[in-house]
Amino acid sequence: MQVFGPSELLEDVLNAGLCIGCGACVNLCPYFRSYKGKTAMLFPCSRETGRCHAFCPKTEVDLDALSTAVCGSPYSGSPTGTYQQVFMARAGEGAGNGDFQDGGTVSALMKFALESNMIDGAVLTGRNGLVPAPGLTTSAREVPAFASSKYTAAPTLAALNDGFNRGFRQMGVVGTPCQLTAVAQMRTNPLQDANFADPVALTIGLFCTWALDTRGLLAFAQKRAPGEQIRKMHVPPPPAGIIVLETDTRTLEIPLEEIRPLVPAGCRICPDMTAEWADLSVGAMEGKAGWNTLIVRTAKGNSLVRKAAVARYLELADFPRENWKDLETAAADKKRRAFEKARQDGTVNAEAGCRAALRVDPRTLEKMTAD
Amino acid sequence: MSRIIQGAPGEHHLFMGNEAIARGALEAGISVAAGYPGTPSSEIIENLAADASETDVYVEWSANEKVAAEVAAAASFAGLRALCVMKQNGVNVASDFLLHLAGGGTRGGMVLVPCDDPGALSSINEGESRHFARLLEVPLLEPGDFQEAKDMIKWAFELSEQIGNMVMVRSVTRLSHASGDVELGKIPESDAKARFRHTGFILDPEQGAMTSAPVGYKHALQQEKLQKAEALFEDAPFNTYTGPENPELLVITSSACHLYSREAIGILGLENRAGLLKLGTTWPLPRQLVRAHLEKCGRVLVVEEVIPFLEENIKVLAAELAPEIGAKTFYAKRDGTLPATGEMNPDHVICALAAIFNLEYRSAPEQYTEKAKLCVLAGAPGRDLTFCPGCPHRASFWTLHNVLALDNREGFVCGDIGCYSMGMRETGFYTLKTMHAMGSGTGIASGFGKLDRFGMDQSIVAVSGDSTFFHAVLPGLVNAVHHGSNFTLVIFDNSGTAMTGFQPHPGLEVDAMGKPAPPLDIAGICQAIGAKVSVCDPFDLENTRDTMLETLDDRQGVNVVIFRQSCALSPEKKGKPRYEMHLDQKVCMGENCGCNKLCTRVFKCPGLNWDEKNQAARIDEVICAGCGVCADICPAGAITKKEAG
């Protein structure tokens, strides 16, 4: 993994329009800050290497190195990454109620992880109007307040960095695949800091095919539903082709075509749909409202799921095989599109001396982009 | 009591040029003095104000230069002698009124003293005021030394009354701010009575209405006044000649340039070859006097600052006289003999003279010059202009810079003249992007704020000082609110006209003479105009940032945010640090990822410096003003503040 500094980050990511505002570079130092979904560099920093660049999921992500560090082997290019088991899941009665997005699996697991002291703080993403508002909570009771998906790219990791600065060393993070790519890079101690301590004890990933630009969505909502508060958003599974915005008084169904221009360019080179670097990955359950797809990837994730099920925080069921096929196809599609786009842009495996957004063994790349 | 009213006639005192001017005004028996602060003019009104209780002169810092001229004119209309003072560009502000005033004439003597700033030593222009004399068609005098600075003022008042129009006496930085020997005259007892007579025939200059109309009649009258002045100039004591009867070169000069020219002639030993005609009355030129000198010499060098004003006027005369006295060869600015811009100095004149006389001249041995250049390069630390330690502007621009970056819409700040002009430089984090005349930031923002229909979606901020607010921001603000322009006006309220030395302004509780005065409430005024107003303390970084972010998001009309924090040098603060500061070098992250010297590399308060040996920042206790702001920017918590006992 090649680490550069903030100037390269500014040039290759922020100025190139690839920033997805994940917040990994925010709150590490006085220079990067996030406001209303957008990350800004306040002043130039002259360092040649920096954590900002090392953590960023949109520049110099070496998939083979990362996979080796997280899973013990180079990046295989398989559509859904390394995993142990897949379930259908939803929150059990022990977890209580909430305004969950789907089955409430994520909220239930985070609640349980806090209560069982597996983590000392949960990094979650709430909202302030349409603006995502990440936060760190130490109280299981507060977890439901963060429930439901914000379909906007969020600076969730700014809250993680803030937690680190405040001394938390056992945090649980819920994040989108790009965010968890940054977290995985963070945990490899890329600057080889002698005093490094891994601050993360649990990662729960959300499936994601794209997110929306916060400011773009704000302007869009202002135009389409002026003065109204958007309470909830959801994207019904294909072939619906719409995004649903619920306001206090009505439900707006917006064709995806209309909203697609609000997808940040960074999403278009993201090869990960199922949050491959997480302990657990959670998505909607196609054809079964009120349930989640739950991918168990690590031993740590497995242990949490088992314990949560025993404690009735989680209800598990078998995952139907045919759904898995669809999921793999969707995930493989996203990978192919992303690498093709990156290849077009010249940002995958750039020539010697040039910087790249993504790096991966060329043979794996061939395999993933073959039709 | 200042020293300018002490001292009996005949005594010699060391006076700054501005003190000499003030003393001259007192010796002329003025009753009213009005001005607006601006370097290099401010000490004139300051000195008169300090003595106001002793002298019975009414002195005010007016809201702006135009008002100052109007206040002075009123005294003249009422039969009193009045002095009006401003810096060079102040005349631009006052010029609309001055044009009408000059057209209509004055009664009691009225003298306008503009102090120009060649080389822009403390200005952002070196525009000069002399050409206004030609434009306004009023007489112009230029003192050539300190004694003249005093004597000329008195003479100017007499002239003003003789011709019934105002007279300009122009000073420059090197005269206003340097000091020299002055022999004092008598300050008369005052028994001035004010009465504005207006019941006479409309064209009666002493009893009728005061106006420049009817223009045809009044303009002709004004020209007659000017001719009368020219006639008086022929014998004025301020035009002198030194040098041989028939010089090889005639040097014509005025003002401080007279001193440079004299020195240059002396250094080159040209006393017997070059003649020096020093003019104190430079508009209109005394034709006969100038002719008498031109006649005797074929070559002329004109030395002046800054524009070729004297040069052109002399050339016009020379052209008119050419059939009688022959063509002359001119050396001056237009032919490049002397630099066209910047301050004049003896070296420039020496070089010009050396070229004309074909002389070798070196100010220093070549070797020395080369060596000195090297030493300067190696030894002198690079120092940019910077805000003082503890200056509220540093904190203010810190926040403005940061909120515009967070806002992320390529927002920018429009500003004007004041200490905060340095917002354009590193010390203000390069935040200021337009800088023009007083109040222009607001007017320009008012214009930018209407360009949304052409797709402009950048955030617009204007800044102004508190004194500037009263001086020239109000019309721009009124304009903006009335036309529904969208922007945020930040008023840096540091309780005084800090840049020029804490002169009071209409927002304060005292006037120029130190008497209680009703303060005008800036927030209330802005509210009444229809702007949304909030107030914050720029030293409270967090609150200021949040307030600014909120206002930037409100894209409806004009928001005014008042940043209230007095200047670090203000009398109530100076030498009284609010906090005791401590920097723990063990906690400091220094160059490491996580800080990279934020305080000494970016924030750059002079109270902080980099300790090379310990690779950590440190506070220079001698320089630190104890404002506490750096404690709030340090990401490591290495800097702490404790309320000073």
Ligand SMILES: Cc1cc2nc3c(=O)[nH]c(=O)nc-3n(C[C@H](O)[C@H](O)[C@H](O)COP(=O)(O)OP(=O)(O)OC[C@H]3O[C@@H](n4cnc5c(N)ncnc54)[C@H](O)[C@@H]3O)c2cc1C
């Ligand atoms: C931008 C985005 C796109 C998604 N796209 C898909 C998809 O294509 N297919 C699919 O199956 N599922 C997708 N999901 C996941 C899905 O919407 C649900 O989050 C997931 O099924 C978990 O449901 P739940 O009921 O367990 O969540 P809940 O119990 O309601 O918990 C939701 C959790 O998500 C976190 N969160 C919400 N918004 C964000 C955000 N913007 N960034 C980071 N964390 C956030 C909150 O912290 C909260 O803890 C997406 C989610 C997001 C945020």
Ligand code: SF4
């Ligand atoms: S290199 Fe470190 S200090 Fe510099 S911007 Fe990046 S994270 Fe901040």
Ligand code: SF4
């Ligand atoms: S993608 Fe994340 S880490 Fe990269 S620049 Fe944007 S906010 Fe920073």
Ligand code: SF4
């Ligand atoms: S800002 Fe703080 S941590 Fe950074 S160099 Fe200064 S004192 Fe040290």
Ligand code: SF4
């Ligand atoms: S407290 Fe800090 S910012 Fe204020 S004057 Fe001292 S060193 Fe400068």
